[in-house]
Amino acid sequence: xxxxxxxxxxxxxxxxxxxNITPETEYSALGIDSxxxxxxxxxxxxxxxxxxxxNSVGKTVGDLAAKVEExxx
Amino acid sequence: MGFRILGTGxxxxxxxxxxxxxxxxxxxxxxxxxxxxxxxxxRVAVTETTASLAAEASRRAxxxxxxxxxxxxxxxCATITADNVCPTAAGEVQRLLGARCPxxxxxxxxxxFLFALETAAGFFARGTxxxxxxxxxxxxxxxxxxxxRSTCVIFGDGAGAAVLGASEEDHYLASELGTAGGADVIHxxxxxxxxxxxxxxxxxxxxxxxxxxxxTFRFAVGAMTEHIRSMAEKIGVTPAxxxxxxxxxxxxxxxxxxxxxLDIPMERFIVNIxxxxxxxxxxxxxxxxxxxxxxxxxxxxxxxLVAFGxxxxxxxxxxxx
Numbered sequence: 001x002x003x004x005x006x007x008x009x010x011x012x013x014x015x016x017x018x019x020n021i022t023p024e025t026e027y028s029a030l031g032i033d034s035x036x037x038x039x040x041x042x043x044x045x046x047x048x049x050x051x052x053x054x055n056s057v058g059k060t061v062g063d064l065a066a067k068v069e070e071x072x073x
Numbered sequence: 074m075g076f077r078i079l080g081t082g083x084x085x086x087x088x089x090x091x092x093x094x095x096x097x098x099x100x101x102x103x104x105x106x107x108x109x110x111x112x113x114x115x116r117v118a119v120t121e122t123t124a125s126l127a128a129e130a131s132r133r134a135x136x137x138x139x140x141x142x143x144x145x146x147x148x149x150c151a152t153i154t155a156d157n158v159c160p161t162a163a164g165e166v167q168r169l170l171g172a173r174c175p176x177x178x179x180x181x182x183x184x185x186f187l188f189a190l191e192t193a194a195g196f197f198a199r200g201t202x203x204x205x206x207x208x209x210x211x212x213x214x215x216x217x218x219x220x221x222r223s224t225c226v227i228f229g230d231g232a233g234a235a236v237l238g239a240s241e242e243d244h245y246l247a248s249e250l251g252t253a254g255g256a257d258v259i260h261x262x263x264x265x266x267x268x269x270x271x272x273x274x275x276x277x278x279x280x281x282x283x284x285x286x287x288x289t290f291r292f293a294v295g296a297m298t299e300h301i302r303s304m305a306e307k308i309g310v311t312p313a314x315x316x317x318x319x320x321x322x323x324x325x326x327x328x329x330x331x332x333x334x335l336d337i338p339m340e341r342f343i344v345n346i347x348x349x350x351x352x353x354x355x356x357x358x359x360x361x362x363x364x365x366x367x368x369x370x371x372x373x374x375x376x377x378l379v380a381f382g383x384x385x386x387x388x389x390x391x392x393x394x
Contacts, residue, residue: 033109035326038290042330054287 002048002072003065009043010061023062044068075243076197076205078235078392079140081362082133084126085116085231085349092226099222106226111325115229115350117214122156124165126232127210130355131166134206134362138236145236146202148176149193151185151209151354153261153383154216162210172206182259183321183382184250185209185354186233187390190378191248197239208234209354216261218281227324228282229350233358246375247304247391251296252384258288259383290327296381297331300389304377308391312337315391317370321380322346322356343369353382370394 003023011018014030021030027037034054041052044064050071057064091114092103106112118126127150135142148170150163155178160168163176181188186209196202210232217225260283262276297320305312312335320328325346332339343364352359357378364370374394381387 034287035109035290035324038287039326039330042291042294042334046334054291 002069003062005047006044006065006068007061009040009047013040013043021061023060023065025061026059027061040064048072074197074200074239074241075245076194076237077240077242077244078394079238080134080136080138080236081234081358081365082130082135082137083231083233083355083359083362084129084133085229086118086121086126088117088119089114090117090229095226099220099225101222101226109326110227111346112227112350113347115348116231118212118230121212121230123152123154123210123212123232124156124162124169126212126230127152127162127166127208127234128169130210130232130234130358130362131170131206131208134234134236135170138238140204140236140238142170142172144204145172145174145206147174147193147196147205148172149179149189149205149207150176151179151181151189151207152211153180153182153185153353154212156212163208166206166208181354181382181386181388182384183323183351183353183356184380184384184386184388186357187248187378187380187388188250188386190245190390191250191388193237194245194248197237203239205237206234207237207358208232209356209358211353211355213282213351213353216281218279221281223286224282224284227351229352231349231352231355231359233355233360233362235358235361244393245390246393247307249300249304249389251300251387253292253387255288255292255385258285258292258385259283261383290324292385293323293327293381294330294334296387297327297379298334300379300387301335301377304389304391310375314375315341315377316374317341317343317364318377318379319343319357319361319364321382322349322360323351323381356380
């Protein structure tokens with residue numbers, strides 16, 4: 001569930017189709033810049049109620065999902 | 074005694090600098106700047122000074138107000154780019170307008186106009202002024218690194234002003250000022266000087282704008298949403314009850330995120346960043362003037378002004394139009 005919600009947030013912010021986003025997808029492949037990362041993290045705050053720092057998101061969507069799951073525990 | 078806004082004015086330099094112009098100077102493109110920042114073009118001073126822009130915006134505000142320069146009891150100018158350390162920009166405006174009242178500058182970076190408005194409110198509350206001129210004026214082009222594509226595409230030059238008049242019914246309903254520290258987030262070093270006694274410079278960085286984008290973005294959205302929620306609560310309304318928000322125009326994406334968080338539709342945000350860029354303390358009064366002259370603001374409307382910037386500073390004002 002966590003991954004799917006994050007995937008949808010990232011699809012919305014990057015303009016990429018959700019079905020093209022996998023845990024291995026790198027941010028750079030989606031044209032995501034540093035401010036888009038912050039936008040995604042703020043959307044995640046609204047959806048999951050957890051705060052993830054911009055410098056801890058790793059390189060891939062899967063890295064971010066793992067970080068959010070860690071923050072939820 | 075309270076006050077109300079009698080008139081507004083703004084002024085920009087003649088020289089238009091488009092994104093295409095910038096793409097010949099640094100590695101960037103119109104598409105990149107438009108989608109990442111929201112700016113299409115900005116104005117840059119070629120012959121204009123901070124004081125001349127401030128004076129022009131002030132003349133327009135005075136004209137709309139039907140107030141003469143001689144009637145002014147106070148001139149405050151918010152700026153981080155005064156032409157001189159002294160005389161102040163406000164002092165130069167006083168001279169250029171032919172006014173005789175006290176005049177001084179206020180520096181709280183991009184939030185400066187709202188800090189100046191709050192300062193003026195104190196003078197009205199003490200009953201020591203009847204007419205005040207409050208200005209935000211900037212020549213940011215002089216403190217930019219024009220080889221740094223991450224900052225030089227964002228900013229512009231310009232000025233905005235408002236003439237305030239004493240009023241039994243206070244139209245300044247709520248206000249908030251904040252300073253949060255954060256020299257590592259937004260930093261503009263001052264001229265170092267050449268004292269023979271100094272053993273090391275205060276700043277290693279050159280005297281141009283340095284900004285950490287991610288931290289600024291987070292701070293900006295947080296400050297805007299908190300000030301608006303808190304001011305609305307102070308007067309017993311919800312953010313949805315605010316008719317217009319005049320935000321500091323730093324980045325369209327910051328405004329869009331605040332709109333989403335506050336659940337106030339973008340149509341109720343006054344946005345002119347596409348043609349001005351970020352003009353620091355001038356951005357709120359210039360956007361307010363644009364909306365005012367376009368007839369968007371109706372008497373009785375609840376208008377929230379909100380700003381954030383270096384300091385880190387932030388401020389909000391809730392005004393009954």
